[in-house]
Amino acid sequence: xxxxxxxxxxxxxxxxxxxxxxxxxxxxxxxxxxxxxxxxxxxxxxxxxxxxxxxxxxxxxxxxxxxxxxxxxxxxxxxxxxxxxxxxxxxxxxxxxxxxxxxxxxxxxxxxxxxxxxxxxxxxxxxxxxxxxxxxxxxxxxxxxxxxxxxxxxxxxxxxxxxxxxxxxxxxxxxxxxxxxxxxxxxxxxxxxxxxxxxxxxxxxxxxxxxxxxxxxxxxxxxxxxxxxxxxxxxxxxxxxxxxxxxxxxxxxxxxxxxxxxxxxxxxxxxxxxxxxxxxxxxxxxxxxxxxxxxxxxxxxxxxxxxxxxxxxxxxxxxxxxxxxxxxxxxx
Amino acid sequence: xxxxxxxxxxxxxxxxxxxxxxxxxxxxxxxxxxxxxxxxxxxxxxxxxxxxxxxxxxxxxxxxxxxxxxxxxxxxxxxxxxxxxxxxxxxxxxxxxxxxxxxxxxxxxxxxxxxxxxxxxxxxxxxxxxxxxxxxxxxxxxxxxxxxxxxxxxxxxxxxxxxxxxxxxxxxxxxxxxxxxxxxxxxxxxxxxxxxxxxxxxxxxxxxxxxxxxxxxxxxxxxxxxxxxxxxxxxxxxxxxxxxxxxxxxxxxxxxxxxxxxxxxxxxxxxxxxxxxxxxxxxxxxxxxxxxxxxxxxxxxxxxxxxxxxxxxxxxxxxxxxxxxxxxxxxx
Numbered sequence: 001x002x003x004x005x006x007x008x009x010x011x012x013x014x015x016x017x018x019x020x021x022x023x024x025x026x027x028x029x030x031x032x033x034x035x036x037x038x039x040x041x042x043x044x045x046x047x048x049x050x051x052x053x054x055x056x057x058x059x060x061x062x063x064x065x066x067x068x069x070x071x072x073x074x075x076x077x078x079x080x081x082x083x084x085x086x087x088x089x090x091x092x093x094x095x096x097x098x099x100x101x102x103x104x105x106x107x108x109x110x111x112x113x114x115x116x117x118x119x120x121x122x123x124x125x126x127x128x129x130x131x132x133x134x135x136x137x138x139x140x141x142x143x144x145x146x147x148x149x150x151x152x153x154x155x156x157x158x159x160x161x162x163x164x165x166x167x168x169x170x171x172x173x174x175x176x177x178x179x180x181x182x183x184x185x186x187x188x189x190x191x192x193x194x195x196x197x198x199x200x201x202x203x204x205x206x207x208x209x210x211x212x213x214x215x216x217x218x219x220x221x222x223x224x225x226x227x228x229x230x231x232x233x234x235x236x237x238x239x240x241x242x243x244x245x246x247x248x249x250x251x252x253x254x255x256x257x258x259x260x261x262x263x264x265x266x267x268x269x270x271x272x273x274x275x276x277x278x279x280x281x282x283x284x285x286x287x288x289x290x291x292x293x294x295x296x297x298x299x300x301x302x303x304x305x306x307x308x309x310x311x312x313x314x315x316x317x318x319x320x321x322x323x324x325x326x327x328x329x330x331x332x
Numbered sequence: 333x334x335x336x337x338x339x340x341x342x343x344x345x346x347x348x349x350x351x352x353x354x355x356x357x358x359x360x361x362x363x364x365x366x367x368x369x370x371x372x373x374x375x376x377x378x379x380x381x382x383x384x385x386x387x388x389x390x391x392x393x394x395x396x397x398x399x400x401x402x403x404x405x406x407x408x409x410x411x412x413x414x415x416x417x418x419x420x421x422x423x424x425x426x427x428x429x430x431x432x433x434x435x436x437x438x439x440x441x442x443x444x445x446x447x448x449x450x451x452x453x454x455x456x457x458x459x460x461x462x463x464x465x466x467x468x469x470x471x472x473x474x475x476x477x478x479x480x481x482x483x484x485x486x487x488x489x490x491x492x493x494x495x496x497x498x499x500x501x502x503x504x505x506x507x508x509x510x511x512x513x514x515x516x517x518x519x520x521x522x523x524x525x526x527x528x529x530x531x532x533x534x535x536x537x538x539x540x541x542x543x544x545x546x547x548x549x550x551x552x553x554x555x556x557x558x559x560x561x562x563x564x565x566x567x568x569x570x571x572x573x574x575x576x577x578x579x580x581x582x583x584x585x586x587x588x589x590x591x592x593x594x595x596x597x598x599x600x601x602x603x604x605x606x607x608x609x610x611x612x613x614x615x616x617x618x619x620x621x622x623x624x625x626x627x628x629x630x631x632x633x634x635x636x637x638x639x640x641x642x643x644x645x646x647x648x649x650x651x652x653x654x655x656x657x658x659x660x661x662x663x664x
Contacts, residue, residue, distance in 0.1 A: 007661040010550075010661055010662070011550060011551060011655055011660070011661065012549065012550020012551035012555060012596070012655060013550075013551045013555050013654045013655025013656055014653075014654045014655065014656055015656075016550070016551075017559075017654065047373065048373070048380075048477070049373050050373075050420060050422065050455060050456055050475075050477060051422070051456050052422035052423075052424045052456055052457060052458050052473065052475055053424065053458045054424040054425075054426050054458055054460045054473055055460075056426060056460045056462050056466075082373055084373070088382060090382065090383070090384035090475050091384075092384045092385065092386040092473050092475075093386070094386050094388060094426070094471060123382060124382055124383050124384055125384060126384050126385045126386055128386045128387075128388045128662075129661065130388050130468065130471075130661075130662060131661065131662070133465060134388075134467065134468040135466065135467060135468075136462065136466040136467075139426060139462075139471070141384065141386055141424050141473035141475075143382075143384055143422050143424075143473075143475030145380070145382060145477065148373060217344065218342075218343060218344020218345075218348070219343060219344035219345045219348075223344060223345050227349075264344070321346075322345045322346045322349065323343055323344060323345025323346065324345055324346050324347075328343070329339040329342055329343065329461065329462075329463065330342070330460075330462060330463070
């Protein structure tokens with residue numbers, strides 16, 4: 001086997017077979033994947049959640065993760081946020097001619113480890129190769145299926161007084177990737193890339209008042225909270241001092257001219273829940289490493305309907321908009 | 333809205349929302365897609381088929397289809413070949429900075445029409461933008477879920493004497509794309525790009541002896557039949573004269589130095605079935621436009637185990653290998 005990807009590997013012929021059989025299938029070993037053909041047959045029975053994401057992060061490897069771990073955790077999290085238990089993933093690769101086989105192996109190994117850690121199986125996939133200069137080493141798409149476990153109230157259940165929580169420090173992933181890309185010192189800032197399905201399951205099993213869960217990825221916490229309030233009859237008021245930010249992330253953001261609340265997270269969630277459930281929910285979250293820095297960061301208000309307002313450390317009030325432009329392209 | 337894609341559209345912020353709300357959601361309008369969040373919740377109940385494919389075809393538009401139609405039909409067909417009824421698709425876009433919005437619209441319109449024709453819903457999706465020179469206008473991933481309707485015998489049920497069928501002329505798609513790419517005259521040769529779920533349903537409902545179904549895409553008919561025989565105790569003997577090939581496809585292949593049996597198809601299937609079912613199956617296939625040129629092209633043999641042998645028009649015998657290299661990169 002050559003040590004780099006050539007166009008042959010995308011032909012659908014012998015080389016494609018060898019790539020799949022030698023590199024890909026052994027990493028994701030399971031009965032559904034081994035079954036013949038391009039589709040996987042999986043046992044069913046319940047209402048399903050279905051999600052997909054393509055990953056184009058640059059660079060492929062960064063402190064705390066890589067494109068493979070990201071591709072597994074990202075789709076696992078999208079499914080977990082629906083109140084579902086993630087079960088099965090697909091993995092589709094777009095390889096650029098010239099990619100080192102060793103790089104591909106590292107990424108597949110990382111996907112395999114992340115899938116095992118999250119308790120999901122990669123059961124079907126696809127491989128395409130594009131000519132040099134028409135990709136950037138490696139893009140990955142994952143789609144996922146989960147089984148619905150908990151019905152969430154949804155935005156229509158949100159009431160003034162409800163609590164707004166975040167599961168930990170914000171901005172870690174976006175800052176880590178920007179530092180890695182710029183080649184600046186990166187030792188201290190690590191991506192938070194992690195699967196959150198264990199956390200969501202514990203949260204949803206413990207209280208009934210969770211209205212909505214969302215992982216604030218591209219666009220960060222500020223953008224996700226705007227997605228909650230947009231067009232609604234309620235607003236959100238945040239306490240800047242209550243939002244957990246690692247000092248090294250804040251320092252790096254200051255240097256890069258970014259704001260942590262607009263930087264992507266890949267292992268955090270934000271949620272709105274009934275105020276009487278907030279304390280119990282925090283206890284449950286603090287008991288797991290994924291939620292050890294969870295905090296109540298604000299509340300739902302009748303005023304400022306449709307808006308997200310932040311009470312700043314200096315006592316002022318600031319309206320947070322959605323991220324307006326390309327703050328951080330190719331962050332995931 | 334600008335007329336080209338800029339990096340902003342991939343930021344996860346305002347522009348991404350506008351792209352999704354203005355261009356994407358209206359095309360694929362359905363209840364599951366409109367539900368909040370990154371995942372779709374879909375009603376479940378049965379054993380499922382799950383498949384994915386990324387599409388990187390060059391050029392995006394070719395006689396008989398485009399990347400959008402291909403992305404829908406390709407995944408629909410992978411699911412149909414499992415014996416399942418395709419139901420739900422995801423759609424994930426990797427857009428290159430600078431893509432004309434008009435091009436994207438045409439492709440989305442084509443996906444929407446293809447989904448409607450095939451009876452499937454696009455229920456979830458994702459959009460990423462990569463910088464200029466790191467993609468090629470537009471790559472699409474679709475993943476799909478289908479509900480299992482028919483259990484196939486599988487390769488273990490194949491017996492000497494079984495019939496090998498193809499649903500129509502071979503090589504149309506690969507030849508059409510190669511001609512379009514080379515800029516040569518292309519009026520006569522059209523891609524066969526089509527959804528085959530209606531055909532497979534009719535076939536599986538009519539006879540019980542279908543062992544295996546497969547759509548011979550990249551690598552063509554010869555490669556797919558090799559996937560059937562590889563490592564098995566049976567071989568396949570084909571009659572060259574029985575394999576349907578359009579004269580204009582044969583002429584173009586001769587000119588391009590290609591062989592139709594190694595060229596991709598995107599609206600054809602091949603199957604192995606019990607010999608006593610072959611006649612009935614042909615009748616059922618001939619009754620649908622997708623199967624109007626269906627033919628028995630060979631049979632399963634005890635001799636030449638593991639191999640595909642073709643009796644040529646001139647009376648000779650030739651062993652068909654899997655496609656060895658990159659005959660046709662970026663054909664789908």
